[in-house]
Amino acid sequence: MVSKTLTFVTGNKNKLAEVKAMLGKVEGIEIENHDVDLPELQGEPEDICREKTRLAAESIKGPTIVEDTSLCFNALHGLPGPYIKDFLKKLGHEGLNTILAGFEDKSAYSQTIFGYTDGPGHEVHLFPGRCQGRIVPPRGNYFGWDPIFQPDGKEQTFAEMSHEEKNTISHRSRALAGLIQFLQQM
Numbered sequence: 814m815v816s817k818t819l820t821f822v823t824g825n826k827n828k829l830a831e832v833k834a835m836l837g838k839v840e841g842i843e844i845e846n847h848d849v850d851l852p853e854l855q856g857e858p859e860d861i862c863r864e865k866t867r868l869a870a871e872s873i874k875g876p877t878i879v880e881d882t883s884l885c886f887n888a889l890h891g892l893p894g895p896y897i898k899d900f901l902k903k904l905g906h907e908g909l910n911t912i913l914a915g916f917e918d919k920s921a922y923s924q925t926i927f928g929y930t931d932g933p934g935h936e937v938h939l940f941p942g943r944c945q946g947r948i949v950p951p952r953g954n955y956f957g958w959d960p961i962f963q964p965d966g967k968e969q970t971f972a973e974m975s976h977e978e979k980n981t982i983s984h985r986s987r988a989l990a991g992l993i994q995f996l997q998q999m
C-alpha cells in the first residue's frame with residue numbers, strides 16, 4: 814500500500830487523540846484533522862454515519878473519514894443510541910443512571926461506526942465496532958460517558974482504565990480495525 818494522508822473530520826479532540834494513538838502503530842496511514850461542524854443527524858446509526866460521511870466529504874473534497882458513536886441501553890431497545898450526546902449534555906452521568914432505575918437490566922453496548930469515502934459522489938464504506946458492558950454510577954475521570962460504562966469482564970469503567978487498555982477493547986478500536994484492513998487493501 815502506498816502511504817496516504819487521510820482527513821478525519823471531527824470536532825471531538827478525544828476521538829482524534831484515540832484514533833491517532835491507535836494508528837500510531839500502523840504503517841502507511843497518516844491522519845490530519847478538520848473540524849467541520851457537522852449536524853447531529855437522526856435515524857439508524859448506519860444511515861446517520863453514511864450521511865455524515867457524505868456531508869463531510871463535500872466540505873473536504875477528497876478522501877474523508879468520519880465516525881459516529883452511540884451508547885445503547887438494552888432495556889431501552891438501543892436508546893439513547895446516536896442521541897447520547899444530547900442525553901449526556903442534558904441529564905449528566907447521574908441522569909443517565911436514573912433512566913435505568915426502573916429496569917433490572919443495566920446492560921448496554923457502545924458502538925462506533927467509521928465512514929470512509931474517496932470523495933464527494935463516491936461510495937461510502939462503513940466499519941462498525943461494539944463493546945458490551947453495563948451502565949454504572951460514575952467512577953473515574955475521562956471524556957463523555959466513559960465514567961458510567963463498565964465493559965463486560967472488567968472491574969473498571971472506561972474512565973478508570975489506562976488509555977491503552979481502553980483502546981484494546983473499545984468500540985472505537987474494533988471499528989478502526991475494520992477501516993485499517995480496508996485501507997491497507999486499497
Ligand SMILES: O=c1nc[nH]c2c1ncn2[C@H]1C[C@H](O)[C@@H](COP(=O)(O)OP(=O)(O)OP(=O)(O)O)O1
Binds near residue numbers: 880882883898958
Ligand atoms: O469513547 C467514548 N467514550 C465516552 N464518550 C464518548 C466516546 N466517543 C464519543 N463519546 C461521546 C461524545 C458525544 O457526546 C457522543 C457521541 O456523539 P458524536 O456525534 O459521535 O461525537 P461528537 O459530536 O463529540 O464529535 P463529532 O464531531 O465526531 O461528531 O458520545
Ligand SMILES: [Mg+2]
Binds near residue numbers: 851852853
Ligand atoms: Mg457529532
